[in-house]
Amino acid sequence: MNIDFKEFDCPNGLHVIVHEDHTVPLAAIDVRYHTGSKNEQPGKTGFAHLFEHLMFDGSKNVGRGMFDRYLTSAGASNNAYTTHDETNYHMVVPANQIELALWLESDRMLQFAIQDISLRTQKDVVKEEKRQTEDNRPYGNLDTQMRALALDGGCYRWPIIGSMDDIEAASLQDVKEFYETYYVPNNASLCIAGDIEYAEAVRLANKYFGDIPRGTKNIPRPEYAHPPQTGERRRTLQEDVPAPAVFIAFHAPGEENPDIYALELLCAILGAGESSRIQHSLIYERQIASEAGSYADVNELHSLMYLYAIGARADEDNDTLEQGILAHLSEVQSNGVTERELRKAKNQKEVQLVHEAATVQGIADLVTHAYILNHRTNDVNDEIGRYLRVSAEDVKAAALHYCSAENRNIIRYIPRTDSASLSSPESLENKEDYDDVDIDDMGIPMEEPA
Amino acid sequence: MSAGAEKNSVISPEIHSLTYSLDRTSPPHASPLGRIAFPPSAKQTILGGATKIRVVENRKTPIVTLNLVFRAGAALDGALPGLADFTTNLLTKGTARRSATEIAEEADFVGSSLNAFSGVDASFIGFGTLTKNLPVMLDLMSDVLLHPSFPDEEVERWRELQTADLLQAKSDANYLASTRTAREVYGVHPYGAAVTEESLRGITAAHCREYYNKYIVPGNAFIIAAGDVDAAGITAQLEQALAAWERRGSAISPLQETAKTSVRKVCIVERRGAVQSSIRIAQPGIARNNKDYIALDALNTLFGGYFSSRLNANLREGHGYTYGARSRFDSRRAGGMFAISCDVRTEVTAQAIEEIFKELHRIIAEPVGDEELAMMKNFVTGRYPLTIETPQQIASMLHNIELHGLPEDYFATYAARVEALHAEDLLAAAQTYLHPDSMTIVAAGDAKELTGALKHFGAVSVTDSNGAPITV
Numbered sequence: 001m002n003i004d005f006k007e008f009d010c011p012n013g014l015h016v017i018v019h020e021d022h023t024v025p026l027a028a029i030d031v032r033y034h035t036g037s038k039n040e041q042p043g044k045t046g047f048a049h050l051f052e053h054l055m056f057d058g059s060k061n062v063g064r065g066m067f068d069r070y071l072t073s074a075g076a077s078n079n080a081y082t083t084h085d086e087t088n089y090h091m092v093v094p095a096n097q098i099e100l101a102l103w104l105e106s107d108r109m110l111q112f113a114i115q116d117i118s119l120r121t122q123k124d125v126v127k128e129e130k131r132q133t134e135d136n137r138p139y140g141n142l143d144t145q146m147r148a149l150a151l152d153g154g155c156y157r158w159p160i161i162g163s164m165d166d167i168e169a170a171s172l173q174d175v176k177e178f179y180e181t182y183y184v185p186n187n188a189s190l191c192i193a194g195d196i197e198y199a200e201a202v203r204l205a206n207k208y209f210g211d212i213p214r215g216t217k218n219i220p221r222p223e224y225a226h227p228p229q230t231g232e233r234r235r236t237l238q239e240d241v242p243a244p245a246v247f248i249a250f251h252a253p254g255e256e257n258p259d260i261y262a263l264e265l266l267c268a269i270l271g272a273g274e275s276s277r278i279q280h281s282l283i284y285e286r287q288i289a290s291e292a293g294s295y296a297d298v299n300e301l302h303s304l305m306y307l308y309a310i311g312a313r314a315d316e317d318n319d320t321l322e323q324g325i326l327a328h329l330s331e332v333q334s335n336g337v338t339e340r341e342l343r344k345a346k347n348q349k350e351v352q353l354v355h356e357a358a359t360v361q362g363i364a365d366l367v368t369h370a371y372i373l374n375h376r377t378n379d380v381n382d383e384i385g386r387y388l389r390v391s392a393e394d395v396k397a398a399a400l401h402y403c404s405a406e407n408r409n410i411i412r413y414i415p416r417t418d419s420a421s422l423s424s425p426e427s428l429e430n431k432e433d434y435d436d437v438d439i440d441d442m443g444i445p446m447e448e449p450a
Numbered sequence: 451m452s453a454g455a456e457k458n459s460v461i462s463p464e465i466h467s468l469t470y471s472l473d474r475t476s477p478p479h480a481s482p483l484g485r486i487a488f489p490p491s492a493k494q495t496i497l498g499g500a501t502k503i504r505v506v507e508n509r510k511t512p513i514v515t516l517n518l519v520f521r522a523g524a525a526l527d528g529a530l531p532g533l534a535d536f537t538t539n540l541l542t543k544g545t546a547r548r549s550a551t552e553i554a555e556e557a558d559f560v561g562s563s564l565n566a567f568s569g570v571d572a573s574f575i576g577f578g579t580l581t582k583n584l585p586v587m588l589d590l591m592s593d594v595l596l597h598p599s600f601p602d603e604e605v606e607r608w609r610e611l612q613t614a615d616l617l618q619a620k621s622d623a624n625y626l627a628s629t630r631t632a633r634e635v636y637g638v639h640p641y642g643a644a645v646t647e648e649s650l651r652g653i654t655a656a657h658c659r660e661y662y663n664k665y666i667v668p669g670n671a672f673i674i675a676a677g678d679v680d681a682a683g684i685t686a687q688l689e690q691a692l693a694a695w696e697r698r699g700s701a702i703s704p705l706q707e708t709a710k711t712s713v714r715k716v717c718i719v720e721r722r723g724a725v726q727s728s729i730r731i732a733q734p735g736i737a738r739n740n741k742d743y744i745a746l747d748a749l750n751t752l753f754g755g756y757f758s759s760r761l762n763a764n765l766r767e768g769h770g771y772t773y774g775a776r777s778r779f780d781s782r783r784a785g786g787m788f789a790i791s792c793d794v795r796t797e798v799t800a801q802a803i804e805e806i807f808k809e810l811h812r813i814i815a816e817p818v819g820d821e822e823l824a825m826m827k828n829f830v831t832g833r834y835p836l837t838i839e840t841p842q843q844i845a846s847m848l849h850n851i852e853l854h855g856l857p858e859d860y861f862a863t864y865a866a867r868v869e870a871l872h873a874e875d876l877l878a879a880a881q882t883y884l885h886p887d888s889m890t891i892v893a894a895g896d897a898k899e900l901t902g903a904l905k906h907f908g909a910v911s912v913t914d915s916n917g918a919p920i921t922v
Binding site for chain 1: 471472474475476480482486510511512550551554555558559561562610614615618620621622723725757758763766769770771772773793794795828829830831832836839840
């Protein structure tokens, strides 16, 4: 897999990446700002995500409610998401509407303008989003609880969605300051991917974004300066959940640390796919879990690697689940992984990457993220290489180094009375995906032009 | 528009030092795209003409997806809801040559998975894989299809796992609201049935074998392949992989159409202390091959099908009641359902339902305005390139054509037919098919809070997560 692109910086600092693909007359327009929930202050948590909602509510030449109407009338799709580190705005438009997309994106980068009614309404919408994804869902508060337990210092200790009180406390003055600090061309990357010639993309990027002034404020870059954890931490939560469950999170390094690749492969070997160690053992052989596995919540400066199991029955024993998970980790720490397992995990990563790059939107997402992270866009083409270079010894070493007892945090759920799916959002979308509306009951997405 | 360099001329990035005095006050003009051909596909047959295969060739990405589709799904479960899905899943849990563990390991090893499951009208066995691993997955698929052994031990495991999944599902507000809605709207029609612990307990290996022998046969199947393959090549590979498949057909009598409902009622599913209500407002709809489907789909698009729709504009952007409100026609082979859905905080449940009915009454009382109609048409027309980006999108359309017997040019001409609709056509469709006064209101939420608040909408009944009536 190789993604072709050209890139350049506008004088105002906006980084522009162009990927040409003329197979279908459409293009993805992606604007990524290097700000997310880690740029918030305590007492103002959830603000980056709330701000993302407001970005759809008006700029000088695009009135309230018009952003979506313009794009809808163009047949475009659009959405946005906020992570701990970044905020991404993405659209896919028919090729004849690329200028419209750039006009809309540049207007809100240059002269965002909202009124109090928008702030009032989007606070309510975001609170409903929080209720829907977190409060009204079994195990839905895991991310919030785990961050509070494991990350008691540092910029990742609150969830992206924030707290109800903090969301309510946001003011128009906060909005103005956040915008002027972070929503500036020198803190952003633009990708145009699709049916456009490079020269034309250069011309249009310059036409719409070239005269946006560079930001004048200092852009804070939080650091994760937090002493290593020196002992296991645990918490038991009694909640409206249907079955007991155990979630174990280990501190792991930031996305740029090469160890992340070994840890991702460790996760896959332990918990991705029916034949992985934890799934095969806990779900298939022992039948003590309905869902189990492993995943890495990777962020720029600091990550958490999760192992988990949700009990198969309402009276499942959490000790059994926990020991069941940790036994597999110990086994890797003692005896390593097999070459076949490692090959399998690498094959799975390769398939994921090929799938992500199968659409122009996927490509735009990959390249803007690679650029924002370290200003090396072409790293995206070495992603698979970084996995392939990991050895079985590297995986064992990573398991020993990062997955120690002192470095782990354990949250256990026990049912309050009786009460479904796992939620640990790595990002929050701006709106529910209307493309999902056409999902047939058979589980196959039925795409049709409506 | 700027007076800058001409289109297609080569410009070096240095020209960025130029500044434009850009007029940003109105959106740029878009020139029409011109005609875009619908991507071609090929039709072949294998097994002496018994099974049709459609192939979408697109070599851009080294991925192949392949689906065998059987015209039999959960609607044929009979007395054992869940049987079809149980059976198709069991296909991958053991064959004459491979154990369940070996099947999972082989597919996982190449980063793929063998997907076997049933929907209401059809059952599927298929996979997506990197092209280089196609032979591995074809071999695996033909083995599970031709030689499943339905081991008793695996039947027990699957039953346990499905029971555990059901335990989780029953704590999910959307699952509870959806299953209650299906039961109320479809009544005793097979579309209204839900899997229960009891039905799972009743399923045996013998039932699975019977379902398999009856329905998972070549004469009841079609195949859709898409991506990095050519029609002749994949057809030959399938012909070879499935050569030993016994050439049998299948006699399936058509389902009766879903029946109408007559009175408005309110069904609350208890989730004690819930901070939100998961709302459905629903009524019987239409079959997928109904002649008015396109008009109704167009109507639904502007009513609740996209972000700028009336429902979302009102409930989310206007009132801040919800993260998202939507509606859809869930159209199947023998009828279907029209349903509005949203999750709202408990305190505003009645107000949200009130607003939904206001919108329903408005859509059947007044013709859609010119601007709103134009926006919907422009959306459908403009979006066309976005619907044909990947071969998998085309495969889904071919699937619909094949399963529902739609005309070959159905999706190629879809936008043009929406373009031809007038406001009066949409009003007529709304008045013919939408009946707010006999819609069923379902809310999965805190029954104590909701019972009084919703009683003025109709007679209220409350059930627990198992569907049993309770009083609060």
